[in-house]
Amino acid sequence: xxxxxxxxxxxxxxxxxxxxxxxxxxxxxxxxxxxxxxxxxxxxxxxxxxxxxxxxxxxxxxxxxxxxxxxxxxxxxxxxxxxxxxxxxxxxxxxxxxxxxxxxxxxxxxxxxxxxxxxxxxxxxxxxxxxxxxxxxxxxxxxxxxxxxxxxxxxxxxxxxxxxxxxxxxxxxxxxxxxxxxxxx
Amino acid sequence: xxxxxxxxxxxxxxxxxxxxxxxxxxxxxxxxxxxxxxxxxxxxxxxxxxxxxxxxxxxxxxxxxxxxxxxxxxxxxxxxxxxxxxxxxxxxxxxxxxxxxxxxxxxxxxxxxxxxxxxxxxxxxxxxxxxxxxxxxxxxxxxxxxxxxxxxxxxxxxxxxxxxxxxxxxxxxxxxxxxxxxxxxxxxxxxxxxxxxxxxxxxxxxxxxxxxxxxxxxxxx
Numbered sequence: 168x169x170x171x172x173x174x175x176x177x178x179x180x181x182x183x184x185x186x187x188x189x190x191x192x193x194x195x196x197x198x199x200x201x202x203x204x205x206x207x208x209x210x211x212x213x214x215x216x217x218x219x220x221x222x223x224x225x226x227x228x229x230x231x232x233x234x235x236x237x238x239x240x241x242x243x244x245x246x247x248x249x250x251x252x253x254x255x256x257x258x259x260x261x262x263x264x265x266x267x268x269x270x271x272x273x274x275x276x277x278x279x280x281x282x283x284x285x286x287x288x289x290x291x292x293x294x295x296x297x298x299x300x301x302x303x304x305x306x307x308x309x310x311x312x313x314x315x316x317x318x319x320x321x322x323x324x325x326x327x328x329x330x331x332x333x334x335x336x337x338x339x340x341x342x343x344x345x346x347x348x349x350x351x352x
Numbered sequence: 353x354x355x356x357x358x359x360x361x362x363x364x365x366x367x368x369x370x371x372x373x374x375x376x377x378x379x380x381x382x383x384x385x386x387x388x389x390x391x392x393x394x395x396x397x398x399x400x401x402x403x404x405x406x407x408x409x410x411x412x413x414x415x416x417x418x419x420x421x422x423x424x425x426x427x428x429x430x431x432x433x434x435x436x437x438x439x440x441x442x443x444x445x446x447x448x449x450x451x452x453x454x455x456x457x458x459x460x461x462x463x464x465x466x467x468x469x470x471x472x473x474x475x476x477x478x479x480x481x482x483x484x485x486x487x488x489x490x491x492x493x494x495x496x497x498x499x500x501x502x503x504x505x506x507x508x509x510x511x512x513x514x515x516x517x518x519x520x521x522x523x524x525x526x527x528x529x530x531x532x533x534x535x536x537x538x539x540x541x542x543x544x545x546x547x548x549x550x551x552x553x554x555x556x557x558x559x560x561x562x563x564x565x566x567x568x569x570x571x572x573x
Contacts, residue, residue, distance in 0.1 A: 181425040190418060191411030198410065202403045219418055221520035226426035228515050241518035249521065291399050309366060311401050316368055324517075335359045342395045 251300035294344035
């Protein structure tokens with residue numbers, strides 16, 4: 168199988184088979200990024216779809232300076248932010264409504280609530296939901312993707328100190344939300 | 353070493369503290385700070401990476417969902433793209449000289465071309481869209497606002513820069529806008545001005561909101 172560069176060159180000329188190779192090669196990485204940024208599968212799938220649709224549309228005009236993997240990652244970060252902002256706006260509109268976020272599991276404790284690690288995961292998920300889109304994005308890129316803060320700042324188009332503060336606020340909120348629960352596990 | 357604060361300990365955890373060896377030595381000697389750090393470690397360790405697994409065939413599934421939604425072909429490479437990038441470079445130099453970029457940065461921070469380019473793009477694209485909106489709205493109301501070559505050229509540069517920056521949603525609107533401006537300039541057909549005005553206004557609002565968001569970040573920093 169040829170490398171990204173050759174497939175990219177053919178895809179830029181409109182070769183769908185070449186683009187298919189790129190999609191098949193990078194889909195899992197884009198899904199992982201989308202999931203880490205948005206925290207749920209439907210949104211992560213939306214990120215995957217939108218990122219590749221955008222990439223195809225602009226393929227012919229992409230100047231290959233950084234490689235396809237970096238470019239699609241950058242597009243996926245922007246798509247994730249769009250999804251998070253859309254979700255935030257929807258959440259604001261539907262605040263108090265019982266039928267919002269149907270796809271999210273109930274956060275109310277009930278007899279079915281599982282103990283141990285499952286409950287911890289649920290608490291973590293709730294805590295992550297409380298982060299702002301930028302906090303979530305910056306934290307996700309640092310904590311899960313392992314990018315350095317200066318690189319995250321470039322990808323999010325923020326100053327480095329502002330990006331650091333996003334990460335600090337995210338960690339502080341997580342500490343408050345998880346409290347003693349995390350330390351007692 | 354003085355006691356490191358929570359923010360320093362977070363940087364240390366991620367291996368980004370500029371003097372990690374000093375923090376390391378301090379933690380070995382100071383029980384209070386070690387306890388604080390262990391709290392951070394426990395929290396962050398609890399935030400595990402639980403991404404659902406996608407199998408080997410996932411790429412094929414994605415392709416199956418995508419293929420019906422793809423445009424017939426990607427955008428063609430622009431003519432004279434090097435002229436566009438040269439002009440963007442010139443704009444950046446002018447902006448730096450005018451002090452629009454320089455004073456916001458601490459002297460010890462290196463200036464990165466990519467970062468500066470993105471910042472210029474996002475700080476100016478809102479202004480450009482608002483300028484275009486005035487022209488479009490005037491024309492939609494039967495006025496004789498002239499579409500200048502400068503406006504079209506600026507639009508082309510912003511679109512090009514947006515593509516490179518991965519800002520593809522903004523690039524898509526700029527592309528539609530460019531087509532409309534060209535049609536208006538050449539009296540070629542009857543562009544849907546009302547729809548375009550709405551689209552440009554919505555995008556300008558979104559870009560401005562991002563600027564405000566960035567400003568809030570800056571204010572907190």
